[in-house]
Amino acid sequence: MQVGGLAIIHASPIPPKPTRIILAEFKKMGVKVRYLPIQAISLYLSPYGSYVSVGGKKLELRGALLRGIGFSLTLEQFFIRIGILKYLESEGVRFVNKVSSLLRTRNKLETLIALYRAGLRVPTTLATESLKRMYLGAKALGDVVLKPVMGSRGLGSVRTNDADVAFQIVKTLSSFNQPPLLQEYVEKPKRDIRAFVIGGEVVACMYRYSRGSWKTNVAQGGIGAPLNPPEEVKEMALKCLEVLELDYAGVDIAEGKEGFYVLEVNGSPDFEELSRVSGLNIAKLLAEYFLSVLKR
Structure with a gap:
């Protein structure tokens, strides 16, 4: 038995509310669209062939709405998920948005x-792993925003007009290997x-x-x-x-x-x-x- 057709792909084990709303619209149209948690997709490669599966069943896709790849990923998770998605794309699956575009x-x-x-x-931005450069940048710009390089919904973004506060935030984040971007706050x-x-x-x-x-x-x-x-x-x-x-x-x-x-x-x-x-x-x-x- 093959799982086929169209899908919405997201990292949540169950569909988030916006995804459920989109699925309901497909249902009203009489179009069968499946929800696929990205972590449930597996890729098998061998000298004799390759295939992608979900729950042990071969996955056949024409297209998928790509709604998310995950929020807080390890580098290993990131590479596996992107590798599988790019494999599917190379096999002719049309993603909306395309994998490389969503990644950007x-x-x-x-x-x-x-x-x-x-x-x-775009706002004046400083990207660096140097604590000194960050401190001097915060001092020069004044009112700044420190934000994660990867994130959404405003989570993790901090605004301050104190260069010393900015320094302490960057120092703490850098200790976890998560240097933020420094941006001038746009009034x-x-x-x-x-x-x-x-x-x-x-x-x-x-x-x-x-x-x-x-x-x-x-x-x-x-x-x-x-x-x-x-x-x-x-x-x-x-x-x-x-x-x-x-x-x-x-x-x-x-x-x-x-x-x-x-x-x-x-x-x-x-x-x-x-x-x-x-x-x-x-x-x-x-x-x-x-x-x-x-x-x-």
């Missing part, structure tokens, strides 16, 4: 470099912008307002409000996806004193608050786009 968005530094080289405005009107792009179209935007914190992430208590975005915001969001070769993404943009800044690009964004604010069924749009990609 998981690496905040690589994302920033790509956007910077494409001429997009903004207690809000930022989330633009959701699918297939080369900005389908929805919202303001995200902070509540009781400097963070605007919905997961950190931020709340959305409707926004009809200016053309510059749309163009920036679209260019981000073009540069990073993404099928869909959430692009976070700040209104700084010198203009708009791209803060981050999320290659597997949540959408519940944006759906509520915009009145759009984003899960349905994403499901429809995924199916259209497989027909090409």
Whole structure:
């Protein structure tokens, strides 16, 4: 018996809520889509052939929505998961987003470099493992944010205007071999912008307002409000996806004193608050786009 067809892949043993919402939309369409925890997928290689399996049953996939590879991974877990996904991709499985594109968005530094080289405005950023450079950078920039190189939902990001506090944070993290990025805090009107792009179209935007914190992430208590975005915001969001070769993404943009800044690009964004604010069924749009990609 073969497991076949279409899937949503994520690292959680059970589907997270956004994934359940997307699965429900596929069900309404009469399309059978299976949920696959990435850690349940195995690859077998031998001189006589190779195959991928789940629970001992051969896995046959045409395409999969790749919603996550895991949050806190060892290097070994990372290499195994990416190796298996790339193997599947080389066998013709169409991932949305593609493996290399999703990986780039998981690496905040690589994302920033790509956007910077494409001429997009990004926050002043320092990446180094030198405690001295970090301290001097924090002292020079003043109001700074220390953030994980890999992370989401604002988890682990710390803001301070004290270089000594920054030094102690970096020193502690470095003792666990987890050096953070140092960024100049972009002054903004207690809000930022989330633009959701699918297939080369900005389908929805919202303001995200902070509540009781400097963070605007919905997961950190931020709340959305409707926004009809200016053309510059749309163009920036679209260019981000073009540069990073993404099928869909959430692009976070700040209104700084010198203009708009791209803060981050999320290659597997949540959408519940944006759906509520915009009145759009984003899960349905994403499901429809995924199916259209497989027909090409």
